[in-house]
Amino acid sequence: MVRHRPSAAGRPFRLVPYFFILSLLLMGSATALMAGYLRHYSAEQLLKLEKSRAASLAQIFENSLWPGFRPLIPLAGQPDRLRQVARQAELRDAVVRLMRGTDAIKLKVYALNGLTLFSTDTRQIGEDESDNPGFRSAASNSPASELAHSHSIDAFEHTLTERDIISTYVPVHGPDGKVEGVLEIYLDATPFIVATAHQLMWLTLAICALMGVLFVAQMLVVRHAGRVIARQARALADANRDLDHRVAERTSELEDANRRLEDEIAERRRAEETLDRLAHHDPLTGLPNRLLFQQRLHRLLERSALGEHDLALLYVDLDRFKDVNDTLGHYIGDQLLIAVAARLAGHIRSGDLLARLGGDEFVCILAQPGDRAAAGDMAHTLLSLFDRPFAVNGNDIYLSASIGISFALSDGADVDTLVRNADLAMYQAKAAGRNRSQHYTPQLSAAAAERVAIERHLRQAIEGGEIDVHFQPKVDSVSGALVGAEALARWTSEALGVVGPARFIPIAEDSGQIVALGGLVLEKTCHQLARWRDDGIALLPVSVNLSVRQLELEGFAGRVRAVLDRYSLSPALLELEITESVIMAADDALAALEALRALGVRLSIDDFGTGYSSLAYLRQLPVQALKIDRTFILGIGAGGGEAIIRSIVSLAASLGLETVAEGVEDASQVDFLGSAGCTVIQGFYYGRPTAADEFAARWLATAQP
Ligand code: C2E
Ligand code: CA
Ligand code: CA
Numbered sequence: 001m002v003r004h005r006p007s008a009a010g011r012p013f014r015l016v017p018y019f020f021i022l023s024l025l026l027m028g029s030a031t032a033l034m035a036g037y038l039r040h041y042s043a044e045q046l047l048k049l050e051k052s053r054a055a056s057l058a059q060i061f062e063n064s065l066w067p068g069f070r071p072l073i074p075l076a077g078q079p080d081r082l083r084q085v086a087r088q089a090e091l092r093d094a095v096v097r098l099m100r101g102t103d104a105i106k107l108k109v110y111a112l113n114g115l116t117l118f119s120t121d122t123r124q125i126g127e128d129e130s131d132n133p134g135f136r137s138a139a140s141n142s143p144a145s146e147l148a149h150s151h152s153i154d155a156f157e158h159t160l161t162e163r164d165i166i167s168t169y170v171p172v173h174g175p176d177g178k179v180e181g182v183l184e185i186y187l188d189a190t191p192f193i194v195a196t197a198h199q200l201m202w203l204t205l206a207i208c209a210l211m212g213v214l215f216v217a218q219m220l221v222v223r224h225a226g227r228v229i230a231r232q233a234r235a236l237a238d239a240n241r242d243l244d245h246r247v248a249e250r251t252s253e254l255e256d257a258n259r260r261l262e263d264e265i266a267e268r269r270r271a272e273e274t275l276d277r278l279a280h281h282d283p284l285t286g287l288p289n290r291l292l293f294q295q296r297l298h299r300l301l302e303r304s305a306l307g308e309h310d311l312a313l314l315y316v317d318l319d320r321f322k323d324v325n326d327t328l329g330h331y332i333g334d335q336l337l338i339a340v341a342a343r344l345a346g347h348i349r350s351g352d353l354l355a356r357l358g359g360d361e362f363v364c365i366l367a368q369p370g371d372r373a374a375a376g377d378m379a380h381t382l383l384s385l386f387d388r389p390f391a392v393n394g395n396d397i398y399l400s401a402s403i404g405i406s407f408a409l410s411d412g413a414d415v416d417t418l419v420r421n422a423d424l425a426m427y428q429a430k431a432a433g434r435n436r437s438q439h440y441t442p443q444l445s446a447a448a449a450e451r452v453a454i455e456r457h458l459r460q461a462i463e464g465g466e467i468d469v470h471f472q473p474k475v476d477s478v479s480g481a482l483v484g485a486e487a488l489a490r491w492t493s494e495a496l497g498v499v500g501p502a503r504f505i506p507i508a509e510d511s512g513q514i515v516a517l518g519g520l521v522l523e524k525t526c527h528q529l530a531r532w533r534d535d536g537i538a539l540l541p542v543s544v545n546l547s548v549r550q551l552e553l554e555g556f557a558g559r560v561r562a563v564l565d566r567y568s569l570s571p572a573l574l575e576l577e578i579t580e581s582v583i584m585a586a587d588d589a590l591a592a593l594e595a596l597r598a599l600g601v602r603l604s605i606d607d608f609g610t611g612y613s614s615l616a617y618l619r620q621l622p623v624q625a626l627k628i629d630r631t632f633i634l635g636i637g638a639g640g641g642e643a644i645i646r647s648i649v650s651l652a653a654s655l656g657l658e659t660v661a662e663g664v665e666d667a668s669q670v671d672f673l674g675s676a677g678c679t680v681i682q683g684f685y686y687g688r689p690t691a692a693d694e695f696a697a698r699w700l701a702t703a704q705p
Contacts, residue, residue, distance in 0.1 A: 015226040050145055050166040058185060069117055071087075072087075075117075088125070105187070110129055165189065285337060311369070311407070315405070316426070341354075406440040450503075458511070471487055489517065518546065519550075535696075557598070560574070576603050609628060625658040625659065660681075
């Protein structure tokens with residue numbers, strides 16, 4: 001807000017009235033002073049003049065009359081005699097004669113003791129005037145005059161009234177020059193004073209007139225000046241008002257602009273924050289995303305004093321998450337990811353960072369793990385979070401995770417290397433059976449290199465005949481008799497040596513070579529069956545594992561039929577094992593399975609219990625057997641495993657399906673499975689997968705009648 005300055009024109013200086021009063025006062029005073037002074041001066045001059053006139057008159061009296069008065073001096077002590085002296089009348093006549101034609105209207109003569117020797121007013125003869133100051137001054141030889149206005153006086157012949165009279169005391173000297181007496185001469189100054197007063201009046205009038213003209217002239221000038229000043233003050237006030245107005249206008253404009261700018265800035269900041277958040281966070285879980293993770297890790301790695309074991313990466317990957325997504329749908333998958341993220345985030349220390357890199361991959365930066373063991377403990381803590389199921393949309397979902405750990409700076413000094421090595425370690429944890437953590441070791445890099453090598457050599461292996469098929473027996477749980485076998489791929493590579501299926505099957509799946517490989521295994525299995533048949537050996541069903549890629553092949557059932565036909569084999573001799581997750585993942589799995597079933601081949605669900613198939617869906621599938629996953633068999637005797645197996649067996653029974661337990665390694669497992677009603681057993685307890693000849697020798701010979 002603009003505060004208005006007090007306007008200069010608000011209280012204009014009232015020049016004219018002030019000047020009027022002041023100059024009136026000054027001029028009045030000046031005039032009065034001047035008039036007073038003139039008056040005083042003229043009175044002075046008058047007295048001086050009269051005094052000198054009186055002195056010259058006195059001189060005349062002294063010369064002509066004093067000798068007549070001198071004889072009276074001795075009578076000065078006797079007033080009555082004085083008055084009666086006969087000479088008085090004589091003297092009076094002489095005085096009157098002398099005074100005629102002068103201004104003198106009265107004369108008195110004093111002895112030195114103050115007694116009046118003579119007066120034209122005879123009544124005054126003999127009076128004592130010794131106290132009179134004028135007399136005393138003259139007695140000491142100094143003439144004195146005094147003026148009396150409007151005086152009545154008894155002159156020689158008559159009484160005069162309303163006169164201005166000057167009386168002058170003049171000393172009279174004897175022949176020795178000593179003062180012998182005093183004369184008092186009264187002069188009538190009236191005409192003179194009247195004339196002077198007249199002159200004074202005119203002079204005063206002239207001064208007044210002059211002052212008046214001066215005053216008026218001044219007033220005119222001042223009034224004009226006042227008008228000019230007032231006009232300028234008004235103009236100034238207008239200008240000020242205008243300026244104030246413009247300042248106020250401009251200020252409010254600026255304030256508006258400022259407010260708008262502030263709003264804009266705030267909005268932009270909000271937008272930037274939102275953008276920043278979007279750019280650096282995963283929209284699904286709200287966790288930091290790959291970008292933010294990389295930035296943070298980069299900054300931490302740049303820290304100058306980063307020591308060994310000061311920073312660890314935990315690369316967390318959910319096990320079989322794809323199955324959840326495929327079986328329960330993406331919505332549940334997303335909800336599960338949110339739940340997992342929340343549970344993990346709840347156990348991240350402040351200063352550490354949990355990010356989602358995408359899919360089911362999370363990464364955790366441990367800022368100060370301390371040592372390798374501490375990072376391992378943290379990984380263990382995170383893994384234990386998966387012990388409890390995740391409740392998502394009414395489902396209790398069991399899940400596990402695999403964690404790879406890498407350390408700065410021993411396992412990498414830059415973001416890419418550290419992440420790649422943690423990823424490798426995670427991959428290794430998965431390969432080692434999942435639900436575990438694995439520290440990175442340089443050997444893991446070797447594993448990664450090996451993976452590349454496997455992929456490169458696999459094609460050549462498939463085409464060049466390095467792939468062989470081994471057979472593992474399936475045995476009746478009660479009688480112990482052989483009921484069938486599972487065909488498993490074996491690869492002895494010229495370059496790499498023996499490579500287990502657990503290593504090359506996933507790579508074949510990833511690279512798409514599984515189709516060729518699976519076709520080869522089917523071909524070789526059928527070929528082997530035909531050979532045994534041709535050797536006169538009684539045949540039992542052999543199962544072959546099927547990949548999702550094969551199941552999805554156009555006309556896959558026709559290809560199977562072609563192979564069977566080529567070797568003139570009954571479809572009943574072939575069983576196809578399809579993992580639960582494969583069935584859930586395949587497009588239109590039901591139609592494909594029905595086509596296969598229509599051929600007359602047996603179908604079984606492999607690794608049952610690890611997927612998430614619903615009972616309703618299972619019921620629709622044209623399968624004949626469930627293979628209980630090895631992890632449940634491992635749970636036998638460890639608590640909980642038995643109950644699950646029992647429920648799977650009863651479920652299978654209710655659907656009219658055979659149950660096969662795989663990975664059975666000891667007698668107690670066999671005992672339990674038998675008692676639980678599981679019909680078929682497969683595992684090292686009865687026999688490892690072996691080459692065809694060995695298998696035939698060990699199993700098929702005894703099967704012959
Ligand atoms: P799978 O289908 O579950 O096969 C059973 C696996 O368990 C075999 O491993 C077998 O050797 C192993 N096994 C059997 N009994 C026991 C036991 O008592 N204890 C233990 N520890 N293991 C036992 P293998 O041969 O290494 O095969 C691994 C996986 O590779 C198979 O698991 C299967 O999923 C896949 N696979 C093997 N051959 C083929 C194939 O020709 N085609 C496809 N698509 N997959 C194949
Ligand atoms: Ca199998
Ligand atoms: Ca299996």
